[in-house]
Amino acid sequence: MQELQDRVRLEHGAHARIISAERVTVGGVRGFFARQHFEATVEVGPVHRRAERALLDVPARLGIAALLDDADAAEARSNGLAGDASISTESDDFAALMDDLTFATARTSSPAEPLGAPPDAPAPLARAGDLVLVIGLTGEALEVARAMVLLTANADLRVGGSLSAPGLDRVDDRRDALAARARGVELDQTTFVAFGLARPGVDASADLALRTASIGSVGADQVWVVVDTGRKVDDTARWVSAIAESVHIDAVAAVGAELTTSPETVSDLRLPVRWIDLGVEARSSGRRAAAPIRGAADRSR
Known part of the structure; x- marks a missing residue:
């Protein structure tokens, strides 16, 4: 739990706190071969001033901005448009959007790999000395x-x-x-x-x-x-x-x-x-x- 609390503070700022946390078990046979992870609900401080938004979670927001740029460039290429169109980042609406994205993506964990069917069994070895x-x-x-x-x-x-x-x-x-x-x-x-x-x-x-x-x-x-x-x-x-x-x-x-x-x-x-x-x-x-x-x-x- 300490590692989870440290990660929450790093991603959402010093005022963030964990409301609830749940251990989730995925796959396995009655406890064997199972994978586990934590899902937590986090409360962050109020977002009434843009100055506070600009100071909190700078590394996370920079990472989100880079992801948005990549997504926009990919969409432009798929539509046959130039990839150098600029987007305004100076409005209050954009800052609020960035705050929402930072909170949402920070809580998103990688989905569990589908179990699928196991691979085909090999043939018994037949080499000399095996x-x-x-x-x-x-x-x-x-x-x-x-x-x-x-x-x-x-x-x-x-x-x-x-x-x-x-x-x-x-x-x-x-x-x-x-x-x-x-x-x-x-x-x-x-x-x-x-x-x-x-x-x-x-x-x-x-x-x-x-x-x-x-x-x-x-x-x-x-x-x-x-x-x-x-x-x-x-x-x-x-x-x-x-x-x-x-x-x-x-x-x-x-x-x-x-x-x-x-x-x-x-x-x-x-x-x-x-x-x-x-x-x-x-x-x-x-x-x-x-x-x-x-x-x-x-x-x-």
Whole structure:
């Protein structure tokens, strides 16, 4: 509030005072990813003498005058008129107009950027030596990582966090990640790491701080979060927000659309979304094949 009071005095003079102030929250999902600003109502001193108007808020009024000149010049150009026409600034009416403009524009804040649709989700990386981290609460992360591996020409699958699987090496810290990268460069393959946040039967919040620290140390080239759209939106937003404070999230791998009536709520996370069908069918070769990975636009059809 002190910063707001200082700004009011600077823009409206020493006699200006704040009548009311309100904190405004824009966007976000139940408090997450929201932006905040203050809107204040300001009372300025009386404007009965032009001498007082001339002394108050000189920098602000000079700035307004420059803006008016620019606007007049642009309008003249659009109408095919000469841009050097002069405007009288000596009348009392003009001074009163300047006072009104100074007060009005000083309170105007930049409008919030429209939320719009999030950008398209990228494809999983497929270069030799790249490390792709697939993070989920439980086993969905391993299922999605397997699907990505099956769609990559040459890839290695590993696990980390709360997940474990027979025959799969682990990546839990930077040393493990460097070893996996070196192996990937040697064998010309990409490494996918399925990273679990919660142990079966244990509240995810109990291990979340420890898991996010491990995630930050891995230093992945690409990070996906696996979101089950059948879970509560608040719970999902909470752990995704915790991950976002530790690493940059490139995209959401959304699953479980067939088990919920409102799968579109995943877009509230304001992250690129790619829908993944985990239903797989056995081919004649006996290898499990993942269904196509679809973008958000495909899911809406």
